[in-house]
Amino acid sequence: IAGITQAPTSQILAAGRRMTLRCTQDMRHNAMYWYRQDLGLGLRLIHYSNTAGTTGKGEVPDGYSVSRANTDDFPLTLASAVPSQTSVYFCASSADSDTGELFFGEGSRLTVL
Amino acid sequence: GQNIDQPTEMTATEGAIVQINCTYQTSGFNGLFWYQQHAGEAPTFLSYNVLDGLEEKGRFSSFLSRSKGYSYLLLKELQMKDSASYLCAVKDSNYQLIWGAGTKLIIKP
Numbered sequence: 001i002a003g004i005t006q007a008p009t010s011q012i013l014a015a016g017r018r019m020t021l022r023c024t025q026d027m028r029h030n031a032m033y034w035y036r037q038d039l040g041l042g043l044r045l046i047h048y049s050n051t052a053g054t055t056g057k058g059e060v061p062d063g064y065s066v067s068r069a070n071t072d073d074f075p076l077t078l079a080s081a082v083p084s085q086t087s088v089y090f091c092a093s094s095a096d097s098d099t100g101e102l103f104f105g106e107g108s109r110l111t112v113l
Numbered sequence: 114g115q116n117i118d119q120p121t122e123m124t125a126t127e128g129a130i131v132q133i134n135c136t137y138q139t140s141g142f143n144g145l146f147w148y149q150q151h152a153g154e155a156p157t158f159l160s161y162n163v164l165d166g167l168e169e170k171g172r173f174s175s176f177l178s179r180s181k182g183y184s185y186l187l188l189k190e191l192q193m194k195d196s197a198s199y200l201c202a203v204k205d206s207n208y209q210l211i212w213g214a215g216t217k218l219i220i221k222p
Binding site for chain 1: 154155156157210215
């Protein structure tokens with residue numbers, strides 16, 4: 001089934017540890033995004049990639065990094081996790097950066113203690 | 114700054130009609146989107162408006178007035194499965210999506 005796959009689904013992490021959230025899509029979409037969703041707040045863009053080989057910073061990029069080595073994969077790395085990074089993380093993709101219809105992965109629930 | 118406002122929570126009765134409002138102030142406008150998100154799940158696309166007027170899609174309709182910075186999502190013949198959060202998002206002049214915090218819709222029998 002075509003779509004976006006995220007891993008892990010859920011993770012508890014000690015503060016200071018490094019963590020990579022994986023995201024893979026098989027729709028050959030050019031644009032990919034990482035959002036975090038916190039209670040009472042709208043989805044906030046962390047990083048995005050308009051096409052393979054390029055990335056950009058979103059609204060809340062500090063403490064996170066991404067790479068886009070190919071079309072399908074867009075991992076998000078927390079170099080040294082902090083409790084404020086406890087959140088639900090959604091990876092999404094769209095056919096291109098001008099298209100508003102996003103397809104979301106099922107989310108990764110991360111708890112930093 | 115950029116801002117999307119929508120009610121935090123609404124309650125409606127099964128079989129009834131409900132209107133969820135969204136007002137926005139953004140730097141530029143390149144379309145308004147509505148997404149549905151069931152608890153613990155990913156958002157899914159519902160509708161897209163870029164011109165003024167009403168877009169109808171089955172039981173769901175979405176309206177846009179660009180001059181007023183206003184949109185609404187209209188849900189008819191409510192079903193229990195419509196209990197979810199409804200997210201309003203606007204694409205700004207940089208083609209970045211700005212998201213509202215979402216409206217949690219509770220459907221009662």
